[in-house]
Amino acid sequence: MIRQNIKVAVDAVVFGYKDKSLNVLLIKRDIEPFKDSWALPGGLVLENESLEEAVMRELKEETNVTADYLEQLYSFGAVKRDPRNRVISITYFALVKPEHHKIKADTDANDVAWFPIQELPELAFDHHMILEQAKKRLKNKLTYEPIGFDLLDDKFLFSDLEKLYMTILEKEIDRRNFRKKILSFDILEELDEKVSEGRGRPANLFQFNKKQYFKHQKEGFIFDIK
Amino acid sequence: MIRQNIKVAVDAVVFGYKDKSLNVLLIKRDIEPFKDSWALPGGLVLENESLEEAVMRELKEETNVTADYLEQLYSFGAVKRDPRNRVISITYFALVKPEHHKIKADTDANDVAWFPIQELPELAFDHHMILEQAKKRLKNKLTYEPIGFDLLDDKFLFSDLEKLYMTILEKEIDRRNFRKKILSFDILEELDEKVSEGRGRPANLFQFNKKQYFKHQKEGFIFDIK
Known part of the structure; x- marks a missing residue:
């Protein structure tokens, strides 16, 4: 097989309905790059876990949340989307009931919070594009x-x-x-x-x-x- | 970053309408594993090309076809889906008009042909699952x-x-x-x-x-x- 130095990550867009509005779950990154920026929870896939296992694990580790509903969203693979190595992100779309989960930041996250989708902070990497895709999916699903x-x-x-x-x-x-x-x-x-x-x-x-x-x-x- | 030995590939499900029926473009593999089995065209992503560029290149190399319409389908990442290393396949859904393309096998393919979707051969890897997903997408699109x-x-x-x-x-x-x-x-x-x-x-x-x-x-x- 050809030499190929591409890493595979998973990221999750987690939606919840809270305080009469649609919210999205974000973490504050505790590591470079984009340290202290808000971002979608996620991380690299371990070799012996499936993609779904990877995203569930990262979500649990970084936010303490377990998704009530999870489906694959889209894979983002632009050559320069990560300033380090090339990283392809296979993204997931998750739904949870916020009041059923006590959120808590850990591992690569130093904070975690729900944000109303009308009041989002600036996001790390291409995560705003991932979020747009997730909003589109939600809109389509509803029809x-x-x-x-x-x-x-x-x-x-x-x-x-x-x-x-x-x-x-x-x-x-x-x-x-x-x-x-x-x-x-x-x-x-x-x-x-x-x-x-x-x-x-x-x-x-x-x-x-x-x-x-x-x-x-x-x-x-x-x-x-x- | 953690050590991770996962390869990233792209595969294409190419549909065309031919001889009064819906057809799928398949290649016969010229390399192991699954040598001489029919499979979806595809291959590993090069480090400096986008996912879309990779799938267009592989399709052109193996079948001589350029897609008239292309969209991302789904990413398949089961741990054992490839008997060699772990390979994640980011799959694409393509539409072409068969009469506009002269198909010709090359590189990793020793044959290429259109198959009516009611008369498919056995496929390599998990490609039958990928094809099922593509048929579902086509059905959904139409609504x-x-x-x-x-x-x-x-x-x-x-x-x-x-x-x-x-x-x-x-x-x-x-x-x-x-x-x-x-x-x-x-x-x-x-x-x-x-x-x-x-x-x-x-x-x-x-x-x-x-x-x-x-x-x-x-x-x-x-x-x-x-």
Whole structure:
């Protein structure tokens, strides 16, 4: 085989819904290059682990988070994307419920935090490109399968689901159409419990109908709200 | 940086529409392992080329084909997927018009051929998994953007487009609904030229309206024919 000095890394874009907004999990790098810059959690793949094992391990080591949902996103391989050797990053897209995880920085990270996607710091390497790709994936997913189960609390207000969709779609949506469309998929169950939202009257909590949700996640549906 | 002995390769799944069916371009390996097995064209990435440059180069070297359309598919990194060293393959999905390319095997390939996807030989490594992933991508693409421009002849019969969709969807479709739906996107232009199809009466040729086609390819649409 030809000589080839290319390293293989994995990086994760971890989304969570927190404080009524879509957040992304970032670490502050404790090592050069880009020491003290915010970056996506990740690192080099060990020789005896799969790519998924590598990304789960790095995520756990650097942030203490275990992803509820994980899928491969895209591989970034521009020749000069790392100022050291050539490093190809195989990136992953993860969803978690922030309130289920106590974040804690360790190993190559000296800090870890959730950032609302509208208030992101400057990122190390080409990580802003990776994040853009992940946002695009999230947006696409939402048109052909349900989303929210791995992001929202187990019980949530309808307005949370609405807000999540609007954040991902990056636009206002017609609330009446949205409600009608989402309810037509039978993925939601309205509960008897009510909670007060701001100054409005108490609103019912919802939960996902897991069976229907996973059926649609597997088989897909078309959600073409404008 | 940690010691890591992992090689990075690229492989391409090249689809083309030929002899009224969807075909895949395969090479016969001239080197071990899997010498004389059919496989996807591909090979190791050189240190100073991007991933896209690597896959274009390998494709050209081994098959003499230049892809009309290319996008990244998925990265395969199981620890034992290559019996030699660990090799991670970053795979690509390509579309070509077979009649525009004179295929010719060279370098690591001692033969090259188009295979109808219903009549595939056994493939080297995990290449059958890569091909499955590519078929899935093709199927998904077709629900949210037009398909065919990079696969069909410049002028084609409506029945070719129909056949292409049925092959990709792996099912029969209602021809009347299909025609109505496809025409509603304004991506097709019916020409005055007629050709004879088998024993039937002469049928009109079609071509894509490039402007509309690329507009929809960029912005997407929802094609949810059952």
